[in-house]
Amino acid sequence: MAYLYLKAVHIIFVVTWFAGLFYMPRLFIYNVEANRLPSSEQEVLHRQFTKMMKPLWYGITWPSAVITLLMGVSVLIKGDWYLQLFKPEGFWLLLKLVLVLLLYAYHFSLHRIFKQQMAGIYKYTSDQLRMWNEVATVFLVAIVMLVVVKKEISVIWGLVGMILLIFILMMAIRIYKRIRNRKQ
Template identity: 50%
Template sequence: MLYPYLKAAHIIFVVTWFAGLFYMVRLFIYSTESNAKTEPEKSILLKQLLIMQSRLWYIITWPSAVITLILGLWLAFLMNYWSHPWFHIKLLLLAGLYAYHFICGYLHRQMEAGIFKYTSKQYRIWNEVATLFLFAIVFVVVLKSTLNWIWGIVGLIALSAILMLGIKLYKNLRKDA
């Protein structure tokens, strides 16, 4: 009886965690672009964007990541997922996603310190890494042992190419506008 409630809550917090990660990197893009502006616009925008980053990071993204982990482990123990091969792949992908999460936190702290190492284009590419994790994790969980790994890898490579093409197209459209 507990399982459907835990699963529903887990999915809800996965969604809020990803929403936080996606929006956080969008704020990195906006902050980087604001940093290139002249005063006083630069200071005004950066101050507001950094406040937005901090609130998003500490009020939504971090708590969602922690609750997702707790509920996921609870589900794994309840359903004994540890013996399933698909679950080992999911754990590997989750390790990568948490690494992505920690790197986003590092990038946020850099921006708070006034350090802007990357371009908005690099952040746009970085934003798509979370998309790849999302696709991979959902497909592994939904398809489980029926997943054809070769086609899955081909699909992720194709998705990556499409995302990079979209970034390039968007850059060209912005340049023309």
């Protein structure tokens, strides 16, 4: 019974963590794009985006990442999933954990961008940030597919699907950029 509650809490905080991972890069993009405006407008917008980013990052995204990790480890132990990790039937779980580690690396990369923007340093263009924004989508799709489909999924077809998803996302970004440029 406790296992199911741990699992439910884990899923809830995965959702809130991803909400932050999806929204923070959008705020980074808007913050960078504010630099194109006159300085008086820039100041107002930078202050507003800072006001929005801090509570999202420190109040939702970081706590959710930590609780997701704690609950994930609890589910892994309480559900005896760790016993399958290095067996053939546990390959999906091992692969999922590798993706989760990479997702945390992505989280830390967003933290670095957050700290830079808080210091008024804008190293990336809005187009670069738009592409970086889609990384969370790729992780979400890959991890959910692994968890739901488990060992039924072929690694080859999984990779083909991920490459196709990345291609579609990149095309969508290009199309959006063309539409945005026509409006300007």
